[in-house]
Amino acid sequence: MPMKEPTAPRPPETADLIVAHAYLVTMDPERRVFSDGAVAIRGRRIVGVGASAEILSEFTAPRVLDARGGVVHPGFVECHTHVTYHLARGAFGDTISYAELGPTTELDFVNALTDEDEYASTLLACWEMISNGATCFVEAGTAYSPDAVAEAAQTLGMRGLVGDPFLWDAEDTPGGFNAYRLERAPADTDRCMRLLGGQLHRNSDPDALVRGHIAIAGMGTATDELERAAKAAADSAGVILNQHQSYYAVDAGTDDRRHGQLALLHLDEIGLLDRNCLFAHVNVIRDPEVDPLLSSGLSIAWCPAGSMLWGVGGTFRGRHAELYRRGMNIALGSDSANWANRFDLGLQAYLAVLSARETSGTRTILTAEDALTMATLNGARAAGLEHEIGSLEIGKRADLVIRRNDVPEAFPLTDPVLQLVYSTGSKTVNTVLIDGRIVLEDRVPTGMDPDRILETTQSATGRVFRQMGFTYEPRWKPLN
Numbered sequence: 162m163p164m165k166e167p168t169a170p171r172p173p174e175t176a177d178l179i180v181a182h183a184y185l186v187t188m189d190p191e192r193r194v195f196s197d198g199a200v201a202i203r204g205r206r207i208v209g210v211g212a213s214a215e216i217l218s219e220f221t222a223p224r225v226l227d228a229r230g231g232v233v234h235p236g237f238v239e240c241h242t243h244v245t246y247h248l249a250r251g252a253f254g255d256t257i258s259y260a261e262l263g264p265t266t267e268l269d270f271v272n273a274l275t276d277e278d279e280y281a282s283t284l285l286a287c288w289e290m291i292s293n294g295a296t297c298f299v300e301a302g303t304a305y306s307p308d309a310v311a312e313a314a315q316t317l318g319m320r321g322l323v324g325d326p327f328l329w330d331a332e333d334t335p336g337g338f339n340a341y342r343l344e345r346a347p348a349d350t351d352r353c354m355r356l357l358g359g360q361l362h363r364n365s366d367p368d369a370l371v372r373g374h375i376a377i378a379g380m381g382t383a384t385d386e387l388e389r390a391a392k393a394a395a396d397s398a399g400v401i402l403n404q405h406q407s408y409y410a411v412d413a414g415t416d417d418r419r420h421g422q423l424a425l426l427h428l429d430e431i432g433l434l435d436r437n438c439l440f441a442h443v444n445v446i447r448d449p450e451v452d453p454l455l456s457s458g459l460s461i462a463w464c465p466a467g468s469m470l471w472g473v474g475g476t477f478r479g480r481h482a483e484l485y486r487r488g489m490n491i492a493l494g495s496d497s498a499n500w501a502n503r504f505d506l507g508l509q510a511y512l513a514v515l516s517a518r519e520t521s522g523t524r525t526i527l528t529a530e531d532a533l534t535m536a537t538l539n540g541a542r543a544a545g546l547e548h549e550i551g552s553l554e555i556g557k558r559a560d561l562v563i564r565r566n567d568v569p570e571a572f573p574l575t576d577p578v579l580q581l582v583y584s585t586g587s588k589t590v591n592t593v594l595i596d597g598r599i600v601l602e603d604r605v606p607t608g609m610d611p612d613r614i615l616e617t618t619q620s621a622t623g624r625v626f627r628q629m630g631f632t633y634e635p636r637w638k639p640l641n
């Protein structure tokens with residue numbers, strides 16, 4: 162019997178970095194999980210995913226990060242954020258109604274913001290998002306200076322989408338958002354048409370960390386002319402159109418009256434319910450609006466805390482879990498620091514599961530695995546980046562989170578996916594990579610000294626409050 166020629170072992174390929182010995186949750190189409198898994202990264206992208214033994218024999222790299230059994234998963238995608246409102250966190254509006262807040266304090270706050278303040282706010286917001294396991298955010302189109310937002314995000318290595326500032330042109334429509342009267346951004350069709358698409362130039366660099374998309378404020382503030390122009394701009398540029406919609410009954414009712422039909426039915430009629438559209442909130446959904454939503458391919462950024470902290474009722478009126486179960490692309494968002502307070506997508510995912518179970522009276526309506534799907538894959542698709550991010554697969558961007566498992570909430574070691582959502586939350590986020598670069602290492606941001614971020618944001622907040630003539634008064638006043 163002839164001897165079989167031994168096959169020569171293939172020389173290992175080079176990589177720049179290997180993350181090994183992880184409880185690896187890939188979120189790939191087969192939802193593969195490895196209890197001892199590894200990811201090889203070259204440049205900005207993933208070049209190998211599999212069992213640690215395999216990856217470590219197939220690749221060599223100058224640096225190997227040992228995850229020590231901690232969970233590694235794709236970075237979360239924050240699909241609805243106002244990153245420039247962080248300076249107002251916790252400062253006003255805890256117990257007053259939105260109607261009281263809208264025309265007064267918050268308007269003064271937004272009017273007082275300078276580009277430097279927006280830069281400072283975005284630094285804090287990005288640090289917070291990264292620390293909580295998010296690697297990409299979609300800005301809501303409410304920054305005066307998308308350049309300032311982009312600069313801050315790039316400084317910390319955060320991926321993001323920015324839009325043009327405050328595109329709105331339907332004045333005097335009761336419903337909240339339009340209560341803002343911004344000196345720098347009046348409701349005006351001509352202004353919107355001039356600005357529309359102004360951020361798309363960023364997309365000429367295929368490796369741009371911060372990209373442009375089309376954002377309009379929405380929520381009763383756009384004429385059909387603006388809605389249609391925004392959709393056409395998004396279509397021709399191959400990007401998403403992002404807007405607020407049906408946050409609460411008042412703005413949905415305003416749209417109903419303006420159009421003489423239910424808000425979402427009208428938006429469907431003018432072509433706005435489409436696969437490249439992302440609506441934030443959608444807490445109000447009436448029965449006739451369900452089928453058009455389901456057949457549209459539209460994505461919704463569900464913001465549970467953005468509703469719950471203000472008692473809006475989105476968790477029991479919104480039907481997000483039902484739509485998710487029926488195949489709709491439901492993603493998640495933290496909204497804003499003056500609304501939801503925390504930019505913690507893991508927390509939003511937890512609240513989504515809990516509120517859906519409470520409302521439906523069943524534990525099967527949403528699971529921990531559903532929560533992770535909404536936070537990763539669905540977020541990537543909502544942002545129009547499903548071919549780049551959202552899962553750990555060869556060819557995709559190396560945007561991933563390395564968690565530790567040496568905290569009490571991670572023990573006993575049973576099902577790390579369930580524990581991630583239900584018990585550890587974000588406190589196990591340890592090291593984060595975006596585009597192949599380590600942006601958080603042992604919980605410390607690598608792009609800027611954290612003390613400098615804190616000083617910058619605190620002094621910006623002081624300036625804004627002085628400009629507003631606003632002094633914060635705690636309900637429990639300190640004695641000294």
Ligand SMILES: [Zn+2]
Binds near residue numbers: 241441
């Ligand atoms: Zn919003």
